[in-house]
Amino acid sequence: MTYRIAIAGIGAVADIHAAAISDLADATLVAGSCRTGEKGRTFASEHDCEWYEDTETMLDESAPDVLLVCTPSGAHLEPTVAAAERGVHILCEKPLEITTERIDAMRDAADRAGVRLGGVFQQRYNPVVQQVRDAASEGRFGDLSVVSTSVPWWRDDDYYGPDRWQGRRMLDGGGAMMNQSIHGIDAIQWLASAAMPGLDPGVNPVEEVFAFTATRAHDTDRVEVEDTAVAVLRYRNGALGHVLGTTSMYPGSLKRIRMAGRDGTAELLEDELVTWQFREAADDDTAIRNRFGGESDGGGAADPMSIEDEFHRRNIDSFLTAVERDEPYMLDAQEARKAVEIVEAVYESAERGRPIEIGD
Structure with a gap:
């Protein structure tokens, strides 16, 4: 079947999703909703769909099969509940919501309605990240x-402008950790879980967090959240890690992920594999280095829109396939919740000045 998709919230990321949907053979974009008429009409014209000022009206009149939620982070709950009540499946941009309490309310609404709720963490569909996960599953490390990520990014003052939701606690939920670093956080917890074969799938692989946060490069009268954060992680198998997340490091550098153990190390610089070394070599190691070597692009280090739509396309396609076949979806609500659970622990640790146990 061809899935009819509507988008709630047609800000900048909605254009990326719309482009991704246009590349899918079994999906079509039928509508988008936002409160600004000029923005809505422009989006509808560019992507050949309808524009609605109100999301609930859009759901009632356009009759989508799937709602793709792209509203500000702290406004994901309401359109999710509205879609669930109408029997519409929901795929939601990162983070799933800004608190685990609101995520649980979304899950409850979807479960009651018998619809699917999934998240968007497109880096899981990046082949080089999947290659590292495969190595972890095979026990090669x-x-x-250590499993760590650094997101040393920069955002200029206009990014936190007075007419934007970014930097506002109620809608952003946090700063460099909740908004920018959450992709890296999801990636490292997903990679680490692959190295823990006995771990219950519903359990977060991160056991404990200790963190500091600060606002160093932006006006605190305008920015209510952190632009600089460092967290130390302890995983349930005893491994350690850290997260560096900023929007304060001009001019911004590429995201880095490291995974290492007694028998090997893999290191990613955005989409480039810069280290792939194991005590026991495999026949395809050279081919893997050759395939994923080379230079990476900006990856959002300074410009949040300098990303391609290919991984979003794979993410959406994976969700539609799971719905079509009634199969498990890799980023179901329980799985997409884990990154937010870690970020919540980061903020609680920074506020209380002590380690915080995940799930405590």
């Missing part, structure tokens, strides 16, 4: 030592 041995006893795991």
